[in-house]
Amino acid sequence: MGNEISTIDITVIVIYFIAVMLIGLYVARSTKTGEDLFLGGRSFGWGLIGLSLFASNISTSTIIGLSGAAYSSGIVQSVYEWMTGIPLIIAALIFIPLYLKSKITTIPEFLELRFDNRSRTFFSAITIFTSIVVDTAGGLYAGSIVLQAFFPELVIWQTCLILALVAGLYTAFGGLKAVVYTDAIQAIILIIGCSVLSYMLFEKLDFSWSNVVSNAPEGHLSIIRPADDESLPWPGLIMAVPILGFWYWTTNQYIVQRVLGAKNIQHARWGVILASFLKIVPLFIMVIPGAMAIGLFPGLENPDQVFPTTVMKVLPVGLVGLVLAGLISAIMSSVDSTLNSASTLVVIDFIKTRKKDITEKQVLNYGRITTVVLMIIAAVWAPLIANFGGIWAYLQQMFSIIVPPIAVLFLVGVFYKRGNGTGAFWTLILGTLGGVILFILGQKDIWTLHYTYNVGIMVVISTILFIVISQFSSPPEVQKIQLYTFNKELLKTEKEVSWYLDYRYHIVILLAAIGFLMIKFW
Template sequence: MEHQISNIDLIVIGVYFIAVMAIGLYVARGTKTGEDLFLGGRSFGWALIGFSLFASNISTSTIIGLSGAAYKSGIVQSVYEWMTGIPLIIAALIFIPLYLKSKITTIPEFLELRFDRRSRMIFSTITIITSILVDTAGGLYAGAIVLQAFFPGLIIWQTCLILAVVAGLYTAFGGLKAVVYTDTIQAIILIMGCSILSYMLFEKLDFSWDNVLASTPEGHLSIVRPLDDPSLPWPGLIMAVPILGFWYWTTNQYIVQRVLGAKNIKNARWGVILASFLKIIPLFIMVIPGTMAISLFPGLEKADQVFPTAVMQVLPVGLVGLVLAGLISAIMSSVDSTLNSASTLVVVDFVKTLKPDITDKETINYGRITTVVLMAVAAIWAPFIVDFGGIWDYLQEMFGIIVPPIAVIFLVGVFYKRGNGDGAFWTLVLGTIGGILFFTLRQFDIWPMHFTIDVGIMTIISALLFIIISNITPAPDPETIKIYTYNKSLLQNEEKIVWYKDYRYHIVLLLICIGILLTKFW
């Protein structure tokens, strides 16, 4: 690499750390109730929601992974990013008004209202485990590995611990409001840093798209891949990407929690549409730079070297620190979000159901203690991920196991009013077992299909299970579930507003943008 990290860069990073901690702890002063801790007092406007959704979703593995994948095999992996708008449109149209009118604090809580307590407990348990052992610990480990590329002397377990403590402290004391405010700052820093890097890479190619195309292998800029493609075969693009996206953006507590904290439905809808537009940006500031690097840095052996190499060889002193602050932002925003959501699930779905009469002060104490405990678990587990080698990669496929039945009971359950508690419970149980079976057969090369194709197959099977079991067991009370299922009034605005503020026009513009990208990179 061309130069080492300078003292100026270190100062930039240090100032960032201090600023994030100060903001988080300042916000903590206003945390008085459980609703403040878990939902920010339901006070968030659309801009905070949109930027926080973007920051919480972008991790260091996303930044490094997208640029590395674009360098090595093409842009197909980026489809998960800019196709985010589709599930968020479904959320804006249907699920946001259902959630906010239900006054829920956790997504599993909605399952109890729509179905029964069994589904809530299963879903909550699955979410807590995956949030801490996969999302939080994985984010810490990936972040530590990335930082080690810039600071070779770093020790993984110490880095994981420091990151966990910093994110854990302001999350424990400031709750979701601290998470959302710091996420917004982190999102802006991340976009700024990566945009500057992209601009300077493009400058080296004389701002010529033709120069980019000239060095890009055939098929690299296409999202439609053959059936045997190891990254994302075309059936997976059709069958899995929408389902995985729906689960992640509409039913995942650590993402949806800031939407639940919106001041009203209007701001929640504007926020998710803003996030959808922001999610298009990584294609241009994280993915396309990976293709630019093919001619600028030929012969890199490992895909994860692309982003660090570009940063160190292209950016001047000071801007390196800004981009590294952006990387650290990505780590922190993912970690703080998963910690806050997991502690919310533990306290609301388990502690408060066992002790319904606890005071606000006790609720806050439980929430803070839970956050610290989960922070410690994630920090302890994270360094051991290296010992699992390829098994850790398989854990990413675990989402292919849990997602189909969850997506079905939400998506089908909202429209299919005959769906009942037995249908939801057994779909979760049998659908998850089916996913485990596919996963196991794939490890022994008995079932050769890509895991994204399995997601599509298990979604169809789970939908059939849900409908059949619901039909052979007692129907739910229509009046009880009426406010938790689809009706046309959900699509309307809460109040009469001018056309350019109508979220439905925003959706049309978003669909046009996604359609243009699909046409361009088909």
């Protein structure tokens, strides 16, 4: 694949590891309460929120997967990145003010306020499970596999353990503030490293876009695919991508937690809009480089080798270390976020609800202990993923099972004020069960539709369930739910600001940018 990793590159990586640990542990000194641990004392400004949202979302599977997919099948998968702006616009307009005015610590807590404790418990339990078994363990395993491509002598279980220990320790002691501060640094390193790689690849193609296009197979640089396309059919693009994006960016604890830690609604809104603009960047520094590699490195059999190959064959000594530090950043920022959010859910939704007289000091201790326990579980489970082979790939489709009913409760629930706790709970149960049935039928080749179609189908079914069951059971108390449902006042700015600081103008610019990309890569 190229030259061996140099001593200079290894030194850069080691310095990065040490710096992240020191920053995380330094921040831990100011973590004294449960709110400090879980929400950073509600003190985050828009810059930290935006950078942390970007970093916590980008994983090694994102970097390797996007460049590999662009090389083998085209750029269509990138829509999950740059169409992030759509669900985040919905969050900025409606859900951020609802969440922050509710003073919640967890997203399931909002479901209890809007509906009842049954929905909160069910949603929280599912989120904890997927956070540790799929997200954290999956991130550790994928990250270890990627690092092994650069360092063949690495042992997977040892690598998983080291990554878990580093991320887990500063997360356990520093909490969300340590996560956000380290994420911000990791986001900058990641963007710089991948940008340098993209520039040098483009240089090898004489800075000519026509060379990129001419080397790519027909349709590779288009996001609109046939209805039977295996990667992302166009109906799935319409039905599933916005719904999956809404769930991920607006109701997913491990993403939204830094928004809940904002100093006010204004900074939270600015932060998610900054993240939306940043999410356009991977198209140019992770996706298109994969398309560039088609002409530069033809014949690669395994798409996962595209990114490691370009790094080793294009970058000079020193810069390889910088890009690898960015790659490790992607691992760490995903792992620390999922660990912190899962421990938050365990303590706030299960321990604190049962121990009403618990002190802030005890909440802090429970949070740290839970983080360490979850870190150990993820580190032990991660290497075992290799034994599941193709089954693990199927687990990624599990989100198409759990997302539809959850999305309906939030999207429909804030507008449909007749919706009640009974309707919400049974929508979660029956909607999830329906998703499981479609998933099983799909594995047995009885139900052959692409999983993105299933998302759209189950959203419709879950919506019908929610409305019908709510209509045939007692309505909620109007006074109880008015703070947790839509009203036009939510759309206003928190205070009068100049037009260039008004988040609504930022949204217009963001929509224009997304629209331009849609047209460009249609």
